[in-house]
Amino acid sequence: MGEKLSFHSSVKFGDIFIPSHDTTDSGESDPDLDVPPSSSSLASTEGEDDSEDPGSGWIGRNGEVWFSTNAETTPFLQPARGVTPGPTCYAIARVQNIDSVFNLFFTEEMIDLIVSMTNLHGRRTMRNWTEMDSTNLHAYMGLLILAGVYRSRGESTHCLWDNRSGRFLAIFRATMSLSRFHEISRALRFDDKLQRPARHREDKLAPIRSLWEMWTHRLPLLFNPGKDDTEDEQLVPFKGRCSFRQYMPKKTAKYGLKIWVTADVGTSYAWMCDIYLGKTGNAAEVDQGKHVVMEMTEGLQGVTVTCDNFFTSYPLAQELLRKKIALVGTIRKNKPELPPNLVQAKGRPALSTVFAFTKNTTAVSYILKRGRNVILINTRHREAVVTEGPKKKPEIIADYNRCKGGVDNLDKVVGTYSCRSRTNRWPQTLFFNMVDVSAYNACVIFTAVDPSWNQAKLFRRRLFLEELGNSLVSATILRREHLPRAPVAASLVREIQSSAAVPPDTDPQTPAGTRSSEGKRGTCKWCRTKKKEQQSALASVVVGTLAKSIK
Template sequence: MSKSGDITWSSCPSKEPPHLSSNVLTMQPGPTRMSVTHVQDIRSAFDLLMPDSILQIILDCTNLEGRRVYGEKWKVMDNILLYAYLGLLYLAGVFKSKGESLHSLWAVETGREIFRATMSLETFQVISRVICFDNRDDRPARRQKDKLAAIRTVWDKWVHRLPLFYNPGPNVTIDEQLMPFRGHCPFRQYMPSKPAKYGIKIWAACDAVTSYAWNLQVYTGKLEGGVSERNQGMRVVLDLSQNLKGHNITCDNFFTSYKLGQELLKRKLTMGGTIRKNKPELPPQLLETKGRPLNSSRFLYTADTSLVSYVPKKDKNVVLMSTLHREGKICGQKPEIIMYYNATKGGVDNLDKMVTAYSCKRRTLRWPLVLFFDMLDISAYNAFVVWTAVNQRPWCHPTSRPGSMFQEYQPLQPS
């Protein structure tokens, strides 16, 4: 019996047939028909993800802010200047990875000529000062109901476009990102386990193989009245996986629970992930480690859920839950559940590594600009994924992608 006394676990796998509708994909993995039709190069893929409709909102709001700050001295900004500014942001990110500072890029003798030829450093800094994503005049009224009011329209339009151009494969990773930021923000988070520790938290759903960012959600803090949200992990997973069907969701112990697994099965989705040992659905017998040999595994089952307790070190165990695996199979010394989890858990972490390597982020005290820089980084990476997939590059194939953990593990049987 579980700690809560409402779940009965068995040491024998269930003999009931699996849910035939689970893990039957309803969408073809890879680029969508719209991508195949419109993508000729990386630039055209970027234009799909960051279209003129979004950039026009930014352009209009930036001109309003420019006139408010500089008055008659403000020169109206057009599409060409905005695209030039975005291009320099990307280029500055490339050279920043080589240790070149922003001012050194405009230096007359040692700088990069393309920066001086595009615009002056003063113009670049003026645009960075006034770039805006909403109308400041009616922001206070909107901010009373929405903490993300300063960039909500642009953010929602952009997130809505992400799933239109690429369908994830059978495995989707859901995890959290932390955008480093130490300025004033009503929903800034402190996460001591992260390298940056302070920043803006974003929930992300990514394809486990290509790390394509398929859905994102900004965490804006506690609810009204300072009340903490109950079952937040389950709510986040259900929100981010709302339009998926037939996929397996891999998540860590913040999200994993028996109730979440049951809710996902109702949506024709399976789940696998580590689970915290204080969860009421776990039986006490599964957590015992005394006398257990190294690399030993202990399995428990219900009709549609499997648990495994694995001992990697003396008197230490890790517990995982899966609604995908129905038998306690062992791959070498480790259970198949753990091998599958290790192979599919890195979708969001790999995205972080890729967008950090050549990030266009600049130092700023404005949190909406932090989110906009993240939008640009992810758009560039997603555009590269779409372009390589449309051109059928081998990089997008899970067994040939450099560094892919799928090279080390293949399921014992098709799921």
């Protein structure tokens, strides 16, 4: 994220770090939070202190005055948050097993929307369309997740079903046929296509708007981020036709859908997402980075946001302070509020540092190599502190390097086991990314609720995704009437169905509130809910059998 600094500290990837459930230290509110910013002081680590009357070299082009000491700078007090970092009470109360965590992100309402719109489009476009239900959709999503676990992104789906050539996996044939999988993929829709033109004139995201809003509403509801958060953009690879497709040359994919993401630094949990739909009209976008950060931090308090020079500005730092949020970020050298002495790099020795202070903001200019400097501003560190070591890095830069990789790590872990497949329709690409992010967020929540789950394993996330995929497809395998032709897949179906046989004293077809022909009382609605939990536990047994069979 941001400028690539040669001195950055390493950010650990591949494992999931769960924040402590202890509440963060609280204190009185920072006295400068509601006070308009005023010029105060400036400090430099080289040479003698300047006089209290600043020269023209310490005044920005917009008139902002910086000084040489932090004598008048108010100390930073961490505002009280009022929440405990980690899964919310709402999420913890609903976590029973792995698939129950995933269902917190894709609720019954969202599943019903996808099922109804897919069936509607299937009936309109396919002659022999077979109606699908929520079980079929869960099985389809489970196969997508398993395909990501087996690193089949970009691989032809025929290789996953073909038992004579390619990479045959029995679980795919045991769940559904290849033709059925392709049939669902072609019909997968998230809105009524006939009513789309009227909505699309005002909303570029009309094909998936309803599902997107329901999904993004769930993200902050299930997790409280820690005291350090990252704001950055995520590029979802896509090269098809899309009116808001973006070109980002510094990204690996270059072309795709840009999504603004606010992520927790410790776990890389995607706390808030918003897709960029391009500029409105022909007018140039002014202060876009500032507006994005203000919207993406709505609801946060008592945290520190780290962002790169696309977002950072002095007015943004002051606005966030009024919301009791601190800012740490690199800033571009052409910003009018920066003084010339801070921007100037010519003539300064390598590894030298210049600090500048106002009442509530600290800026630092650090020389990496002779003639090249990097500038950061922040509202959290308000002292001229330089870390020990050969590079003499300022503490602000060390803190920035520690926190800047929240969204970058999210991109890395999501891309490792991604379920994305080739498609020319951007709504489907966005849906695949939603499944990937939801699966990762679910892993973060589940391992936070149950830290002892496979604690000694170094590949916990892969085990989580494999068990999640097996759990989602188990219901479809249990109710399958015809066995697949492949002997290995057929034996897998028989083994699963025999291990999960329904006890003879239960009659699942007896309506609730009625008596059966033998005089037995029907099941009430509360018992049906309990029965679903029992069936979910039974599915866990099936998943275990399934995992052993695959291995």
